[in-house]
Amino acid sequence: MTLYTVNVPENLFRRLQQQANVERRSIDDLVQQTLSRQLPPAVPVEDDLPPSLREELLAMEHLSDAALWSLARSTLSSEQLAEMDRLHNIAQERPLTSDENARQQDLLREYDETVLRRAHAAMLLMSRGYDLSDPKVLQ
Numbered sequence: 001m002t003l004y005t006v007n008v009p010e011n012l013f014r015r016l017q018q019q020a021n022v023e024r025r026s027i028d029d030l031v032q033q034t035l036s037r038q039l040p041p042a043v044p045v046e047d048d049l050p051p052s053l054r055e056e057l058l059a060m061e062h063l064s065d066a067a068l069w070s071l072a073r074s075t076l077s078s079e080q081l082a083e084m085d086r087l088h089n090i091a092q093e094r095p096l097t098s099d100e101n102a103r104q105q106d107l108l109r110e111y112d113e114t115v116l117r118r119a120h121a122a123m124l125l126m127s128r129g130y131d132l133s134d135p136k137v138l139q
Contacts, residue, residue, distance in 0.1 A: 037129060045120070053113055057120045065128060071121035072138050076114055080107055 008016075020027045045057045060068065076084075087104040090096060096104060118138070126132055 049116075053116065057116065060117075060120055060124060063124075065125065065130075068121045068125050068128075071117050072125060072132075074114060074118060076107075076111055080110065083107060084111065 016027050016030060020030045023030065045054055047054070049057070060071065063071075075081075084104070084107045087096065087100055087107070090100065091104070122132055122138065132138065
């Protein structure tokens with residue numbers, strides 16, 4: 001652990017002391033917890049993602065909780081899901097045309113990216129102290 005001295009105003013130090021006493025813990029523990037909650041989390045983002053998606057995920061660390069909740073609950077549109085289902089059914093009956101195959105691949109990429117955004121937003125929310133143990137909170 002690195003030892004670092006920070007100068008704080010007397011009134012802030014008194015507030016830290018009072019809160020530490022209330023919680024029956026050390027000022028060091030309280031400061032560490034407070035800092036860890038306030039700093040952007042160290043949530044890893046894979047290097048092998050497309051650059052635009054990687055940048056988007058990294059930028060999510062600076063979003064508000066409300067914006068993260070919105071992303072954590074995002075889905076493809078009902079039209080996109082229906083089109084994915086339709087193309088899947090066609091592929092069960094016959095080979096897809098090159099246009100159909102290209103569209104299916106586009107939809108699958110959009111689906112994968114949506115899943116990554118949702119998962120990353122959920123990880124960020126958990127790092128901010130939200131309980132996501134009940135899957136219903138993400139619906």
